Structures are given as C-alpha cells and as structure tokens.
Amino acid sequence: MGIYSGEDVRIKLATALSTAILATGMLSSAPAASAASYPVSTFDVTLGNTYTRGTITWYNRSVTLTGEHKSVDQNYCRGTTAFALDAEGHEMDRQYSYVDDNACGTSKSFSFSLVVSSPGPPIVRVCLDDGALQPPITYLKCVRYGRPS
Numbered sequence: 001m002g003i004y005s006g007e008d009v010r011i012k013l014a015t016a017l018s019t020a021i022l023a024t025g026m027l028s029s030a031p032a033a034s035a036a037s038y039p040v041s042t043f044d045v046t047l048g049n050t051y052t053r054g055t056i057t058w059y060n061r062s063v064t065l066t067g068e069h070k071s072v073d074q075n076y077c078r079g080t081t082a083f084a085l086d087a088e089g090h091e092m093d094r095q096y097s098y099v100d101d102n103a104c105g106t107s108k109s110f111s112f113s114l115v116v117s118s119p120g121p122p123i124v125r126v127c128l129d130d131g132a133l134q135p136p137i138t139y140l141k142c143v144r145y146g147r148p149s
Contacts, residue, residue: 039148043067045128047141052080052128054110058147063124066111069097074105077131081139084114084121092116102131122147 039058043065045051054067063084071078079102084092097110114124127142 041145041148043124043126043143043145045126045141045143047128050076050078050128050140052078052126056124056126056145060119061117062113062115063121064111064113065124065126066109068107068109069101069103069128070107071103071105071131077102077104078140079103079129079131079137080110081127081129081137082112082114083125083127084116085123085125085144086118086120087122089123092118092121096129096137099133104131120147 041056041058042054043056044053046053049072050070052067052069054065057064057066063082065080065082067080069078069080079099080097081094083094086092093114093116095112095114097108097112101108101110114121123144123146125142125144127139129140130138132138
C-alpha cells in the first residue's frame, strides 16, 4: 500500500547495498586499459654535452615519445625528431618537437606522437636535431629503437 514496515525498508536497503558491493567488486577486478599495459622503451641519443632522452610508449597504431632534450649553448639549440619506420625501414610518419620546446642553452621537456595506418610501427628512429625553426633541419645523431616483444 505504499507504506513499508521498518523490516521491509531494511531488507530493501540490504539488497540494494549488496548489489552495489557486488557490482563494485566486479568492476574493480576488471583490468583497466592504461599506458602501463603497453610496452615502453627508453631512448638516449647523446652527442657531446647535448642529448635527447626519454621514453617511447608503443600503442597499436601509434607511438608517443616523451622526454627531455638539452643544449649547453644558447646559440646552438637542440630539438628532437622521430620517424616511424616499417620493417623494411620505409618512413611511415615523422614528427618534430614543437618550436617552443626546443632547448637553447637549457633543457626542455617535450611530448609528441607518431601515427600510422597499419599495425606497428616496428621501428622508431629518434634524432637529436639542430632545433631549426623550419626545414632544412639537421639531424646531428640518430638511433633506431625496435618495438619490444
């Protein structure tokens, strides 16, 4: 009739609470999709006192590079360029650190992604560059990194 006794209310609350606890338990046991579930490699391209260092996170159709590059002289800037390469070494994508992220007599952090249309890429080539504001960009030193198994 719309009026519940105290015992009926307690039973309904207990049922609702049990359902919520079970649902929460099932959700918390489900694996979460996060960057931690993707392979990560470290990279280090050092030339004299300058470098680009950081991590490559390997996703299904992209990679993200996050790191820091360093220049010791304000007249000689440094940036980072990365290339996504297929198994034969053909370029699939190329990206540069943003101009505002270039280091000139300092260290700067950067992050950017390479995107490809097919699964992979199996190889990323990371280059320490001259921090040029427009092409041609000079690659001072490059190192290739393969996707971890």
